Amino acid sequence: MEELSEQAVHKPLMTFERDKILGRGTFACVFYGTLNGKPVAVKRIQLHDLEEFIPNWEEIAMKQLDHENVVKLLHVEENEDFKFLVLELCEATVDDYIRRRYMADMPSDCEALYQMASGVQYIHSKGFVHRNIKPENVLISASGDLKIADFGFCKPFRPSGSFSMSSSGPRGTRIYSAPEFLQLEGKSKDDKEKIRCDISIDVFSLGCMFFCYIKKGDHPFAKPGSPITYAVASNIIHGKKYLHRALMQDHYAYEIIDGMTQAVPQDRWKLDRVIEILLLQFKKT
Numbered sequence: 001m002e003e004l005s006e007q008a009v010h011k012p013l014m015t016f017e018r019d020k021i022l023g024r025g026t027f028a029c030v031f032y033g034t035l036n037g038k039p040v041a042v043k044r045i046q047l048h049d050l051e052e053f054i055p056n057w058e059e060i061a062m063k064q065l066d067h068e069n070v071v072k073l074l075h076v077e078e079n080e081d082f083k084f085l086v087l088e089l090c091e092a093t094v095d096d097y098i099r100r101r102y103m104a105d106m107p108s109d110c111e112a113l114y115q116m117a118s119g120v121q122y123i124h125s126k127g128f129v130h131r132n133i134k135p136e137n138v139l140i141s142a143s144g145d146l147k148i149a150d151f152g153f154c155k156p157f158r159p160s161g162s163f164s165m166s167s168s169g170p171r172g173t174r175i176y177s178a179p180e181f182l183q184l185e186g187k188s189k190d191d192k193e194k195i196r197c198d199i200s201i202d203v204f205s206l207g208c209m210f211f212c213y214i215k216k217g218d219h220p221f222a223k224p225g226s227p228i229t230y231a232v233a234s235n236i237i238h239g240k241k242y243l244h245r246a247l248m249q250d251h252y253a254y255e256i257i258d259g260m261t262q263a264v265p266q267d268r269w270k271l272d273r274v275i276e277i278l279l280l281q282f283k284k285t
């Protein structure tokens, strides 16, 4: 009895405001809230959207992650209907920034790319592949730091770096997905299970994002000046890249983005190399 009351005293106090929605995703709604009186973001996930016999990798991964460029999970609660992930509060997404909806001071482009690459490299170092890197899933903190978020689609990978695609294929927007990932669409569950992908699918998505970040919304697989449409996914599959039409070849990021968006996974740059070059560039400026 005494133990119970002690637990009750120490249980963190979480609140959230139903009318203060910070964002919505396919499976969750994120509210402004507090944890022990401090401002936080509360991601509310309907329990029936979580598959019963499949581990909840979002929660498992986030509990293990602690890095300045990864959104921190502070607390988890559950009731009959919902799971609540209490997250460090951020101000906006990279999508808001590239669409010019977020106008606060930001780090230099080079530092921003470095931060995003460091976050993804850390996630890989902990044995997880994110699989949904896109501008909506990188958050901006009040101090202007970039943080990788939304681990709803992440998975652990084997020491070889590979993982099976099982029932999954691209989710939501497909314009940041690697070609091998897009090619899973329409395949049967059995065929998907035979296909192994590796962590370089995150590198591909991050490379596309780097370009969008620098060019404020353009895409390396979209014809410059034309709207980013479904044609992008087809261009990714067929290797139609328009990097040289939109970025000078002597721009420090040209070679990096080109290396990260190679069609063949084995040819794609590793994040160590990306980070090394960004650091050198960063020191020059």
Ligand SMILES: Nc1ncnc2c1ncn2[C@@H]1O[C@H](COP(=O)(O)OP(=O)(O)OP(=O)(O)O)[C@@H](O)[C@H]1O
Pocket: 022, 023, 024, 025, 026, 027, 028, 029, 030, 041, 043, 071, 087, 088, 089, 090, 091, 092, 093, 132, 136, 137, 139, 149, 150, 151, 152, 172
């Ligand atoms: N920690 C946070 N601070 C502020 N806003 C946040 C935070 N986490 C999420 N958001 C907002 O909520 C939106 C949806 O969150 P999230 O991407 O985690 O949901 P989801 O349902 O998993 O999305 P998806 O459809 O990409 O799978 C984000 O794009 C962002 O606008």
